[in-house]
Amino acid sequence: MGLSLLNLEGLYLDDNTFSGAIPSYITNASRLIHLEMHQNSFSGFVPNFGNLRLLQKFRIWGNNLTGDLRFLSSLTNCRHLQSLAISINSLNAVLPTSIGNLSTSLQDFRAAECGITGAIPSEIGNLSSLLAFSLYSNQLTGFIPTTLGKLEQLQGIYLHNNRLRGYIPPHLCQMSNLVEFYISNNMLTGPIPECLGELTTLRRVSFGSNNLNSTIPSNFWNLVDLLELNLSSNYLNDQLSLEIGSLKVIISLDLSLNQFSGDIPSTIGSSQTIEFLSLAHNKFESSIPKSLGNIINLESLDLSNNNLFGAIPKSLEGLRYLRYFNVSYNKLEGEIPTGGRFVAFTAQSFFQNSALCGATRFHVPLCVQTRTRSRPKNVSSLLVKYILPPIISTIILVIIIILLIRRRKQNKVPLPADISLGIAWRRISYQELVRGTSAFSEANLLRRGGFGSVFRGILSDNGLNVAIKVFNVQLEGASKSFDTECKILSSVRHRNLVRIIGFCCNTDFKALILAYMPNGSLEEWLCYECCCLDLLQRLNIAVDVALALEYLHHGYTFPIVHCDIKPSNVLLDEDMIAHVSDFGLSKLFDEGEIVIHTNTLATIGYIAPEYGSDGKVSTNGDVYSYGILLLEIFTRKKPTDDIFGEEMSLKDWVSAALLQQNSVNEIVAPGLLTRGDQYFSAKEECVSSVFGLAMECLAFSPEERINMIQIVAALQKIKTRFLASNRLR
Known part of the structure; x- marks a missing residue:
């Protein structure tokens, strides 16, 4: 290859199952610009690629390569090198100081999960064009080099999961373009540099699981565009500033396992975008702010292991998306709320509090209303004054209701009030x-x-x-x-x-x-020959529909069964957010039923077996329909497609592909998985996981199907893994 393809500029062997050593004769293709061999099973040493002087992209991550890192020195001859990715190999060596001699055009240096030992060479500061520097999950020791501060273009530092020690160098504040800063799970000590609060470009900061002490710098709350802040598992102390409420767009805030004290600031309720909030394992001594009920997107709230007192605010019942709640090991008292998402919480959320009361399923005493013990002097007068009026009022109300019902039945025009x-x-x-x-x-x-x-x-x-x-x-x-x-x-x-x-x-x-939903129905998008929904959009739509069904089944006072889940009943707004519609066949289980029998049939292809044969309607039937919907979203095949019949259904077709290795890409929607895509492996894993989840929804027996709470949790994990894979690469 190297001898005959002398004009070769791009060699793309990624995402295959190649094994053995990387052939050294590739180095003879001296005009190579792109060399991509990642996600294979190559083993052995990495050859000397110094002859490829025009090389711009060199990616060999995700193999079984071993040996040392001497090949990095040879790459110093590649003066046009822009991207170098060697992550996820067993190189087990020390970074050579020669990395400081790599091309000044280098923008992307990724060597995570390689078993790299020793210190980070200070020469790294010579790479003036560097945008991303990733060495996470190695065995690095020593200090964070101050020379990193010279990299003014740097946007992402990923040094988490190592053994770095010493202080966070204030020199890093010179990086005026820094967006993501991950140094969690190290042995760093000292304070958080105050000057970091001046880096207004910061969006994600993760300093958790270190030995940081002192307080959070006051100007840290000036980072009003911060999306993620993780300072958990340190020794930070003092009271939280009221300025915490200035974080208007933050999504994840983790301050757990520190030594914060005083009040939980009520201003935190101004950060309505928070989805994950943990203040657990601190020394807070206050009541739970009612303003937490204003954080409308909150999904996880952990206030456990503090010294909180007073009642759990009723305002928290309005948090429609709350799936995890923990106030254990505090000094709370009063009645545990029962509305909203509290219907789904268990006793584990309320362990070891001083005086909570409520339903027996929470393993707390029943609430007893206090009564005055003064002895009535005149029983007859009390009877006339307090008991007879409500009885008479109730009788009158019942009579009025009966008369209204009779009148309504006589009225042939059903005009709702x-x-x-x-x-x-x-x-x-x-x-x-x-x-x-x-x-x-x-x-x-x-x-x-x-x-x-x-x-x-x-x-x-x-x-x-x-x-x-x-x-x-x-x-x-x-x-x-x-x-x-x-x-x-x-x-x-x-x-x-x-x-x-x-x-x-x-x-x-x-x-x-x-x-009005300007983007029409999901059915319309799936029917287009040129359907342009990408994988993340399909995943978001699946999550949206699952959240809607989770609310109908588990988040309302009584379970509501939609009975007709299908793509035409999923509408998309201007932001491509999905909305479930058409409740004409729905059933409200308002009398404690688990199963209702009906003669009304839903749409063929989406009906659960027990619905079509026996007319049994339950939340399990919606789960089955949702499983079919998942398959249709990611295959673009209707359950009534001509290729399916009595011998094979859409479910059977997908199930068969899951049993065969590397067959998922044969059934997935056209264009969704492309072999040349650098994210092919992550996308394939995502789709396979979705199909596996759909199979759990499509169990023949209703009792064997998972519920919507479990489905939402599984989808969120699939989405998180997929996004993480894309970001890390």
Whole structure:
């Protein structure tokens, strides 16, 4: 190869199963610019590539290469080198000082998970164009070289999971473009340099699991664009500043396992974007701020192992996405909230508090209302004054309700009252809908459904674009479908459920006015021959739908079963966020049922086996439909596709591919997995994990299927792994 392909400029062998030694004759292809051999099984020593003087990209990460790092010295001849990636090999050697002689054009140096020992050479400061410097998960010792501060272009430092000691050099504050700074899991001591608070470009900071002491610098809270801050497992102390509330866009904040004391600042409630918040294992001595209920995106809240007192704020019941909650080992008292996500928490969230009370499942005493012990002097007067009035009022109320029910049954026109449709809903006239849709013209028709059609319209008073779902009242079941949607949509609130704006209802016309979704339905996107949904977009849509179903099944007062999960009922807004729609077939389990029998059939191909054969409706049926939806999202094959029949279903097709090695890319949606893609391996692992999860949703027996809480957790892990793989490479 090296002798005959003298004009070769690009050699791409990545993401295969090549083994053996890297052939040294490749070095004869002296015009090579790109050499990519990562993600294979190459072994042995790395040859001397100094002859490839035009080389710009050299990537051999993810192999079984051994030996030393002397080949790095040979690369000093490659004066155009821009990217050098040797991570995930067993090199087990010391970084040579010659790395300071590498090309000044070098932008990307990655040598993570290589077993590298010794210190980081100070000569690293010569690489003036460096943008990313990654040496995480090695066995590095010594200090962080102060010369790193000379790399003013550097955007990412990844030195976590080593044995580095000493101080964090203030010299690093010279890096005015630094975005990500990861040095967790080392043996660093001393304070956090105050000047780091002046690096306004910082977005992610991870200093956890070191021996840092002193306090958090006051100007650290000036980093208003910070997304992630991890200072856990150190010896930081003092009180948290009220300025913590200035972190308006932060997503993850971990200050656990330190020695912070005093109050938990109420201003933290201003950071409404936080998804993960841990203040566990500190010395906080205050009540839990009610303002935490303002952090609307919060998914995980850990306040355990402190000295917190008082009651758990009822405001936390409004945190719709909260999946993990822990206030164990404090001094809390009063009733444990039971609304919102608290219905899903267990006793583990509340262990070892002084005086909590509540439901028996929390392993705490029942709450007992205190009563005055003064002995009544006149029983008759108390009876007349306090007992008879509520009894009489109750009787009168019951009579009124009975009369209203009888009157409603006699009324042949089922006109819902405003209060039953939610106080925020608007009653919109038929004439306004006619004007807003140009008399329901075909030009404004968005789609047709089983019980009617959906039109795009504009409300005349505010110019708002809306979707108008008009029910064909002549069809049997249409009026019932309208009533069902009204009943359910008036009760539920979730960012991934379609939002209702108003209604129009008279003798022979019924319509719901919904938020307009400019990107249409998921079905439309999957049907396009040139479907341009990338893997992350599909994953986000899957997560959105799962969160909606998790809320319906487990986050509302009573379980709600959608009964018709399919791509046409998943709508996408302007930001491609998915919203579940069409609740016409849904069932509300408001009387403690687990299974309901019905004669109403959902869409063929998405129906669970027990639904189609016995008419059994349960949350397990939605899980099955969701499993089919997952397969369709990532294969672009409908369950009713012509290639499927009695002998093979969509489920069988995917299951067979999972059993065969390297067959997933044969069934995945076209263009989603490409062999030449540098992220091919990460994408393939992601898709395989999704398919495996779908199989757990599609178990034949309803009892063997996982629930939506487990599905959401699994999807979040899959997404996190996928994003981490892309970032680290």
